[in-house]
Amino acid sequence: MGRWQPESRSRLEQAALALYGERGFEETTVAEIAARAGLTERTFFRYFSDKREVLFGGAGMLQQVLVDAAAVAPATAGPIEVVGCVLDAIGVLFEERRDFGRQRQAIIAASADLRERELIKLATLAAAMADALRRRGVADPVAGLTGEVAVAIFKIAFERWVADDNTQELSLLMREGLAELRAVTSGD
Amino acid sequence: MGRWQPESRSRLEQAALALYGERGFEETTVAEIAARAGLTERTFFRYFSDKREVLFGGAGMLQQVLVDAAAVAPATAGPIEVVGCVLDAIGVLFEERRDFGRQRQAIIAASADLRERELIKLATLAAAMADALRRRGVADPVAGLTGEVAVAIFKIAFERWVADDNTQELSLLMREGLAELRAVTSGD
Known part of the structure; x- marks a missing residue:
């Protein structure tokens, strides 16, 4: 998304996030957005199936980017190198989306239902990452573990990225997380 | 739980799991259990607040065991060594609980609501692990990342443990997961 999404979709997204933030997600109607x-409203439904999709409509694209990046990583790349390639591709996807990410995070944090939905999204991404690794010939339990680890790095880096005082790029924060994880697991 | 839980609680648990497996979780009533x-029914409600608690009532004890094990790990232990101590303590908690684990896993897999509840439980455990590490002086993002990693290892090992043909102990599978993760993250 970002600059290359249709202008009306972008306006609807901004209006929705502003209203969810002001009134709460539950209290906002599509008519108001x-x-x-x-x-x-008809234009709204051309882009989004419901008001929750404004927050979660990007999950499909995120998963596609992840799966594609894992598929095109060098044939010689081991599981953790594939994770690095995937995180870099995700970083590009989120460029210039920090304001959206910040607003979205605050809205999700305020709703138990949305927090659950977010956990499902992350679990689905971990499963997709594990499947992508299996297609590269990585066996279990390594494929499953590495899928979970990739999403853990994304999740923690994303939380840092949308923190109020953060100015670093998401790509950098994910690469840092990967390096920290490698340092931790090589220690005692 | 296991051998040291009251006999009537144990009978209720077995009855509940059998019924959830036969009829489905949604279709089973407390009266039937x-x-x-x-x-x-009065005895049921002495042990469980509702029928879902038969499946999730152990989460509090699991979290307590995790937090306690992290607190008493040697002062010199680094984050990943603390994870090892925590996984060992969890392994002891689940000894002789494989049959329960197997039945429970099948029931949860069959219900979208229960799968969501399970994801919330795991996310809560990861947050508790991260907090336990912060109390030991581990800084973020390492504390957050290591919390997620510990739960990922538990989750993947648990799935292997309850697989039909598995005969290995959960402790061993978790230690194996930790070793695999260390091997993966030290590779390319």
Whole structure:
């Protein structure tokens, strides 16, 4: 998404996030989102199946980027090098999306339902990463473990990235997380 | 739990798991569980707040064991060594609980609601592990990452442990997972 998404979709997204932040996710209606964006409900439903999809509609693309990056990583790359390639690709996807990420994180933190949905999204990503590694010939339990680890690094780096005072790029924070993890697991 | 839980609690647990497996979790009532166990509903509610607690009532004890093991690990232990101590303590907790674990896993796999609840349980455990590490002076992002990693190892080892053909102890599978993870992260 970002600059290359249709302008009306972008306006709807901004209107939705502003309203979820002001009134709460549960209290906001699609009619209000459309009105705030100066568009019709019909236009809203052209881009989003419901108001939750404004927050989770990017999950499919995130998963696709992950799976593709794992597939095109060098044939000689071991599991952890594939994780590095995947995290770099995810970093590119989120470029210029920090404001969206910040608003979204605050909205999700305020709702138990949305927090659950976010956990499901992350579990689905970990499973997709494990499958991508299996397709590269990585056996279990390494494939499963590495899938979980990749998502853990993404999750922790994302939380740092959207923190108020952070100015570092997500890519850098993910690479740092990977390096920290390697340092921790090589220690006692 | 296991051998040292009250006999009526154990009978209720077995009756509940059998019924959830036969009819499905949603379709089973507390009255049916009590009848199958030859006990009253009142006795059921002495041990469990609702029928879901038969499946998730152990989460509090699991978290306590994790937090305690992290607190008493040697002062010189680094984060990953603390994870090892915690996994060992969890292994002891689950001794002789494989049959319960197997039945429970199948029931949870069959229900989207229960799978969500399980994800919340695991996320809560990861947060508790990260907090336990912070109390030992481990800084972020290492504390957060290591909390996620510890739970990933537990999750993957648990899935292997309850697989039909597995005869290895959970402790061993968790130690193996930790070793695999260390091998993966030290590679390319």
